[in-house]
Amino acid sequence: MNQAPSNTAPKVYGWCPGALRPMMSGDGLVVRIRAPLGRLGQDQAMAVAGLSEKFGNGLLDVSARANLQLRGVTEAAHPDLIAELRSLGLVDPDAAAETRRNALLQPFWSDGDDTHHIAQALSLALTKASDLTLPGKFGFAIDAGATPVLQDISADIRIERAQHGLILRADGAACGKPVTADTAAQEALELAHWFLASGGAPAGRGRMKAHLASGADLPQGHTAEADGQPHKARPGRTAVGQMAALEFGQITAADLAALAALGPIRLTPWRMLLAEGTQALPPVPGLILDATDPRLQVSVCTGAPRCLQALAQTRPLARDLAQHLPAGTTLHVSGCAKGCAHPAPADLVLTATAKDRFNIIRDGTAAARPHIPDITAAALRAAPKTLTEA
Ligand code: SF4
Incomplete structure (x- = not known):
């Protein structure tokens, strides 16, 4: 893929914010909660909404790894926020454990099923594994439902359902190692140790897929073929409750509290929340319940002024162009x-080049060479067809 020449190269941090290690953004600290099992009990969800109002700016994001992040927290307020989150059972023992416990599970699990069983074992094992220092973005996906649904979601080590049972699969490999619900967590840790020992993270950075692409040979036993089709998540009814999308992955504290009033909430990697046990959702402003809503076709990052690296506002333009x-x-x-917001190619991309100016890219990533360079947001709003007819 052609990369556009740039003299405004974005800064790559190589790590993700946590609760104990928040990241500074344009609107204050981003404090990311890794909720155990990707679930907030009703009381927890209600309390987090209140904490967002009390210590943040009343806005929360659902990340692409199914984490919930409070925005706009001041450095002075951070210790008190952590104390409150700790009392809710939403903070790891220390920052290293928080970084290691980067495990995402498919959100349609039921009590005691394979996904639930493995996720509990892996979370515990990762929390305790103080000898395992993984790169900041290195993550695990537990995808042991009837069919895999997380294969398009970023992860380095996957535990997933294949034709003849569960497999442990290194991201980027076509085959995995057969495991059981009882052995999967331990095998996953061993594969993580192999990744480090075989040179997957020089200077502390690296991802499994790149490591395999560079020629690393997996340990023996990774011979069972993976299964599954790309999963298209949509708002609507699921076996465990109603799923609602958030406009551009963000929710207000008031809307979170309204959702929490209905019951526990599960976090998904599709910028959607799953209201556990509900058959129907009342209209809540900011929640998208219609699977044909055009905003679901749009990925958009935080943009200015809330991201320090942003060159332009993004969300108002995305909202105007979606229709x-x-x-x-x-x-x-x-x-x-x-x-x-979308590291993979999209059909159409607008990448900010300056205040209210964007490159139009077709079928590429945000860093690809533009099809039309440096068009103003006003021109796009006045003639949205420029985008599709470019
Ligand atoms: S959030 Fe947007 S503006 Fe900020 S670094 Fe990411 S892509 Fe750039």
Whole structure:
């Protein structure tokens, strides 16, 4: 893929914020909660909504790894926020354990099923594994439902359902090692140790897929073929409750509290929340319940002024252009070439080049060479067809 020349190269941090190690953004600290089992009990969800109002700016994001992040927290307020989150059981013992416990599970699990069983064992094992220092973005996916649903979601070590049972699969490999629900967590840890011992993280950075692509040979036993089709998540009814999408992955504290009033909430990696046990959701402003809503075709990052690296505002433009997208066409609006909201190619991409100016890219990533360079947001709003007819 062609990369656009740039003299405004975005900064790559190589780690993700946590609760104990928050990241500074344009609107204050981003404090990311890794909820155990990707679930907030009703009281926890209600309390987090209140903490967002009390210590943050009343806005929360659901990340692409199914974490919930409070925005706009001041450094002075951070210790008190952590104390409150700790009392809710939402903080790890220390920052290293928090970084290691980067495990995502498919959100449709039931009590005692394979996903639930493995996730509990792996979370415990990762919390205790103080000898395991993984790169900041290195993550695990537990995808042991009837069919895999997380194969498009970023992860380095996957435990997933294949045709003849569970497999442990290194990201990027076509085959995995057969495991059981009882052995999967331990095998996953051993594969993580292999990744480090075989040179997967020089200077503390690295991902499994790149390591395999560079020629690393997996340990023996990774011979069972993976199964599964790309999963398209949509708002609507599921076996465990109603799923609602958030406009561009963000929710207000008031809307979170309204959802929490209905019951526990599960976090998903699709910028959607799952209201556990509900059959129908009342209209809550900010929640998208219609699977045909064009905003679901749009990925958009935080943009200015809330991201320090953003060159332009992104969300207002994305909101205005969404309604002009042809059905099925994906649009990514990015505040800089880093492309946080959608690292993969999209049908159409707008990458900010300066205040209210964007490159139009077709079928590429936010860093790709533009099809039309440096068009103003005003021109796009005045003639949205420029985007699709470019
Ligand atoms: S892509 Fe968006 S969120 Fe990511 S660094 Fe750039 S402006 Fe910030």
